[in-house]
Amino acid sequence: MPDLLPFLISGLGVGAVYALSGVGLVVLYRSSGVLNFAFGALGAVAAYVAWSALDHEWPLVLAVLAAVATSVAISLAYGRLLAPYLAEREPTVRSIGTLGLALVVLGLTEWFWGEQPRRLVLPTDSGAIEFADVRLTYTRVLGLVTAVSMMAAVGLLLARTRIGLAMRALADQRGLSAILGIRVLQVDTAAWVISGAFAGVCGLLLGNIVRLQATVLTFLVIPAFAAAIIGRLSSLPVTVAAGLGVGMLEAVAVLAPGFSPFRTATPFLIALLAIVSWRDVSRKA
Amino acid sequence: MNIKLHSFIAATALLASGAAMAQGKPVCGLNNGKAASGEPIALGAVVGKTGPDDFSASALASQAYFKCVNANGGINGRPVELTIVDDQWNPEVAAQAAAKLVKDRKVLAMVGSSSFVECGVNAKLYAQEDVMVIAGVGVPRECFFAKNYAPVNAGPRVSATVVAMYAAQTYKAKKMVCVIPNIPSLGNWACDGAKDWGKANGVDVDVIAIDPGSPDATSTMLQAAAKKPDAIILNVPKGIMVPMLAAAEQQGLAKKIHFVSSTPAYNFDVPKTIGAAWNGNFDIHLEFMPVESAGADNLNWKATMDAYGGKTDPRDSFAQAGYLAARIATEALLKMDPKKIDRAGVSAALRGVKGFKSDILCRPFYVGDGARHNANSSGPIAQVSGNGFKQVSQGCLMAADPELSDLRGQEKKLGL
């Protein structure tokens, strides 16, 4: 089919979005055992901060720094001040706790910035690579590159460094790790900082590629879970591949007659199919 | 191509007391400068404030006008009390809000409501309790298919039809694509006016229904462009429109295809947000005359907002709608005996509204006792120009949507 290619390429943009969010989710899960429902909300607040900064004509670098610093600060505050109270509870409860954070952050963002059409314009928007009549803006290319490089960096961090080892230990057995002399607070700090920074960067890209609307960005975390699920909440390369695949399939679904209005269901369908096809599934999670 | 375009210059209707009006000082109600102190008249409004978009501007403008009325003799001495409730874009909450206003507050009528979900949920209640609603802005089909719900605006179906007619007339567009969210009673309705009109006039209009939650605007634009249209009609909320235009710009479609939109694009943040690529390249149907038009009533609306509205209350087309709704209600109430104002009387008086004139509207407004209401079915076309808009159509265009034929019949009966 000759007209399939444009959609595959346009799907790469959203795919990068899913991949990035998926990596961000998996990172925190692997290092602290929490599935972060607030990931999207943190990204949204970062994107709004960047928008405001650019609106006040700050230089781009400062705007980006302010945005990421905001999401890191909120993430760290939650991770250090509130998350420890839930540390002994089961993973589901720990994850539901971040839903509380998501509501607080989303509510404040919507209240403070209000409803007004906004667009987060990055300088990388103006240039583009052309493929098959479709233009892939440099922002999207940047998204793809960020997803892959973040995956590599975090993979190395978790697998090769001491703090990565400590993170994995903490996620598995918090009490035991503490007894073994792992500095729980230090490791927690690192995990939440990394996750917050991820959320901030994702939020900036999402705000540009998808749209700058806090509620939409907050709940975009739900289809992003699909990529994380396919990566079984542990494999970063699979998560990235899954994110890209889901994004491209969702775009191609436009061509399926009758399915086009339902194409946003694609991530959920693929995640369900993946789970059904698994042979050995750990019952622990 | 035989396009029946009923274009005409908007009647420069004079306010009844227009001559007395000085710039900056609003004219409203009895306009006697005496504060009303009698028994309050309870009115209500349901607005969608918290949610995907903020529709509260309409009821805030109604509120401002009523404040002005209360400071100027009220309804023959009785002040108006407007209670505004946020339905949070949630049907359940909308039902609760209506229960609160109709049953607990015992409002005599609803004025200035603007809600996406309310019409479908509450139309039945309003009919049962015989409460008339002079709404500001209605969006889904149910708002235009209820006996007791009369929105002042034209609605997305009329809006898309008019802009399609304009595109056919101005750009000789023969093939168009209309993009609409796949929400029930919107997705299968709001683009069909353009489609039905096109069928009768040799213009091919395709409809693309999209999931409003979809993160992927680029594919939607590519899908629309793949049909090789001369014009793309965007019939979506502004929050979804902005990324679509951005995607179209990035894909280089802005130069190849004419983009036109129904009324949601008419918002003062839009031109700056979508950027220079759309300057002089994006046409929008307006449900009312432009916000900056120099008509006497339009200036009075602004003066009312400045004197009685909040500083941050938007001065947009929603506010125009709310102002008009409040004016319609006030004029109807003023004709009643102030001692005998009850719900049945108010509903009858509102149904009797006929030939209400304002230079914000293209044609006189009426309510009537028909089974449905869509009195506003025309409007001018504006184009994005710099950081604002400029009117490009000669006066107003009237929607030649076959679905409106029953209303045209009714209008004839009413002698309009």
Next chain:
Amino acid sequence: MNSVPPPEGAHFRVAGQADRPKGASTTPDSIQRERRAARLALLRMVLVVMAIGALVPWLANAYWIKTLTSSAALAVAAAGVALLYGQLGLVSLCQYALLGVGGWVALRVGHGLHWPFEACVLAGGLSAGVVGMLAGLPALRLKGLYLALVTLMLAGGFQVVISATGFPDGGAGFLGRISGSERLMLPRPAIAQGEGAYFTYVAAWLAAMLALLELHRRTRAGRSWALIRRGEAVAEGAGVNVLLYQTWAFGLAGVCAGVAGALLAGSVGQLDGRAFAASESVMLFALSLIGGAYHWAGALVAGLLLRAVPSLLVDLGVNGYLAMVFFGAALLHALITAPRGLAGQWLAALQRLRAKGRA
């Protein structure tokens, strides 16, 4: 996974697991006494719910009756969530979607076949029960967070479909969408036409569903669930049919959600597809947890938290988004300070007070 201790306190315990002092012998006498206490507790529960159902219409205005009707309907769904989590430790994040399934079926048969309202509610409940069982099948292979995510994906899929198709509102065809006139409302039962009467009616359903769950908990099913929760090997060793009882629990929770959906459809007269986002299912779970998953009162608290508290904030004139902030903070606070849910916390406080009074 099983870090939450089994339920404590006299009347929400699986019969036969009461806190007997160590060494005391189990005489037929004490068993009988316990059974009587259990029956009394069940009766008390039904009476309390029915008393609320009878009193509210006298005390509240139309706004609050409407709000509390939604709360009571959602309490039924929350009871189902609490059953899965409290009894089996299973997390289902698609219960609000099942509510939509129940509502859809109830509206469909109500408009299309003009069944009496009770039959619509039952049809909605049963079909949601069947769908719930199917959704619960992955639970045989997945546990914990994975199961939660699978059910969340189901909820996400449902959101897309229902927001595109909408709920039946009296039209023709399979989807039952009307066009060209006002939407039709689902007729309420003849005995509960008014808002007040309908609240009492919903309270009666709530009492019946809570009693049904309570009876399950006290009989063979409850014992089997308790064993499954301890570990499947244990349960299988004790001769429990894990497949049957676990699926049964999902079915029951689905029935609860479906009944809630049908009752909600009756309250508003119709349902709107956009109100069934996947995030609603997450909220339903979170608030059921906060209400308390180990006592029937937790479901009532969850219902109030889901509908009455937001309404109260809006009624007080709080900005909708600030209400959301408050809600999120309260969610975190309750999650941290009340591991057994607000109902558990309050009941424990009550018991302490009583103990003090006796001492």
